[in-house]
Amino acid sequence: MEPHAYPDLWQRTLSLIQKSHYYDKETFDSWISKTELFKIENGKAYIIYPTMITLNILNTSEGIQLIQSTLQEILNESVSVQFISKQDAKKLIPEVQLQTRTANLMKTDFNEDYTFENFIEGNSNAEAYAACLSCCTQKNHLFNPIMIYGNSGLGKTHLLHAIGNYLKKEKPETKVFYSYSGDLVSILLDAMKARSVHGNAVELVKSQLVENDYFLIDDIQNLQSSSSQEVFFTVYNELIRRNAQIVITSDTHPSELKNLPNRLVSRFSSGLAVNIVKPEFDTSKAILKKKLEGNEEACLIDEDVLDYLANKFSNDVRNLEGSLNKLIFNATLENPEIIDLDFAQRILMKEPIVSERSELTIKKIKKAVTRFYGLTYSDIEGKSRQKKLMNARQVFIYLSRELLHKAYVSIGQELGNRDHTTISSSYERAQMLIKTDPNFKTAVEKIKTLLEKN
Numbered sequence: 001m002e003p004h005a006y007p008d009l010w011q012r013t014l015s016l017i018q019k020s021h022y023y024d025k026e027t028f029d030s031w032i033s034k035t036e037l038f039k040i041e042n043g044k045a046y047i048i049y050p051t052m053i054t055l056n057i058l059n060t061s062e063g064i065q066l067i068q069s070t071l072q073e074i075l076n077e078s079v080s081v082q083f084i085s086k087q088d089a090k091k092l093i094p095e096v097q098l099q100t101r102t103a104n105l106m107k108t109d110f111n112e113d114y115t116f117e118n119f120i121e122g123n124s125n126a127e128a129y130a131a132c133l134s135c136c137t138q139k140n141h142l143f144n145p146i147m148i149y150g151n152s153g154l155g156k157t158h159l160l161h162a163i164g165n166y167l168k169k170e171k172p173e174t175k176v177f178y179s180y181s182g183d184l185v186s187i188l189l190d191a192m193k194a195r196s197v198h199g200n201a202v203e204l205v206k207s208q209l210v211e212n213d214y215f216l217i218d219d220i221q222n223l224q225s226s227s228s229q230e231v232f233f234t235v236y237n238e239l240i241r242r243n244a245q246i247v248i249t250s251d252t253h254p255s256e257l258k259n260l261p262n263r264l265v266s267r268f269s270s271g272l273a274v275n276i277v278k279p280e281f282d283t284s285k286a287i288l289k290k291k292l293e294g295n296e297e298a299c300l301i302d303e304d305v306l307d308y309l310a311n312k313f314s315n316d317v318r319n320l321e322g323s324l325n326k327l328i329f330n331a332t333l334e335n336p337e338i339i340d341l342d343f344a345q346r347i348l349m350k351e352p353i354v355s356e357r358s359e360l361t362i363k364k365i366k367k368a369v370t371r372f373y374g375l376t377y378s379d380i381e382g383k384s385r386q387k388k389l390m391n392a393r394q395v396f397i398y399l400s401r402e403l404l405h406k407a408y409v410s411i412g413q414e415l416g417n418r419d420h421t422t423i424s425s426s427y428e429r430a431q432m433l434i435k436t437d438p439n440f441k442t443a444v445e446k447i448k449t450l451l452e453k454n
């Protein structure tokens, strides 16, 4: 039922109660008529009492019975009744939001391109690939947790999404949870802030988390808040007890996770830790070829250009792919007959690719986006809903997420402390726009180029 329908429904209920003459006129006018219906949820009507006297009058078995039967008469369905104070009603709001946020968090959309089929195997990543694939196919989880560790841009997120995509297709009944650890921290901190009149919000989140069969956490090194580490610890233990498969990625070996408590680190070390390193030459070349698949005719490229890229940019597969994208993008502008080594070197030297991704920061993305749109920081951080500003914010959110995997909460901080749920829905919209709106796509591509120049 829409919230705006409650006052009307409650007026009708009160009028029937008045007509029943169960309460005398004075009691009704002074106390009962001042009540409000806060909401009806899961078969329960939450009724706000203004004072303790009202509560004492209402809270008798006959009083409750009268309200229940009157509501049932109007709604044609049975409801139970819970009386709440005005303060309780205020506390209920965050809880409702929390339930929505938690529900959103639980339904993960996996990146459709990040599949096992699209992942190129080589010595550099064979163990990680095998561990992730086998945990999907084997009934008993032999290794738990599986920790995939290695530098940035080497395919860790890709493999977690591949697990999700595989299970969604092959075992659709499986419950899979995936989150960047930074986003999980936001949800847990929210739950700790949310007060609750019927149940504990943290317990609610915990109970939803432990119900998963697969629990995939990306970039665990960002699980830095000690209170969320506490909650994570109990969730982790319960998941292991229930034999759920846990797969975690991190930028270092578990034993070197300095910011996490020892009891967590030692648990992470008890499963299987596999390293993923930079792809060797052949794997890098195969990744480039995979990326070109289907575009061979539109974009002719010399084999020695692929060798050149594979030799030069393999430290981070994002840079490897980025260098190829840059060549293809420039080829659409200049229309060469073929992308040869001269063309490639000219373009890549003119606009050098960021050689290490650590050089890219969220501040740099913000600077590039504002420069591109001709805006100031206060424009982009402010509240105006002008189209240009909204576009700029969406591009900023999109790039921060895609290039740096930034948590929604950190992106929100850069945008005038916007709430992380706002950021998460803008990101979803941006993901849609990149597929449907050519202007949005071009802006993203151009800003990426700007970023690579700096």
Ligand SMILES: Nc1ncnc2c1ncn2[C@@H]1O[C@H](COP(=O)(O)OP(=O)(O)OP(=O)(O)O)[C@@H](O)[C@H]1O
Pocket: 114, 118, 119, 120, 121, 125, 151, 152, 153, 154, 155, 156, 157, 158, 159, 219, 251, 287, 317, 318, 321, 404, 405
């Ligand atoms: N072996 C591979 N085969 C195909 N694509 C790959 C491979 N390794 C990495 N990639 C691609 O490289 C890009 C970066 O990979 P990914 O985001 O998984 O890196 P990551 O290790 O999670 O980095 P970070 O630690 O920064 O989160 C993605 O587009 C991914 O598809």
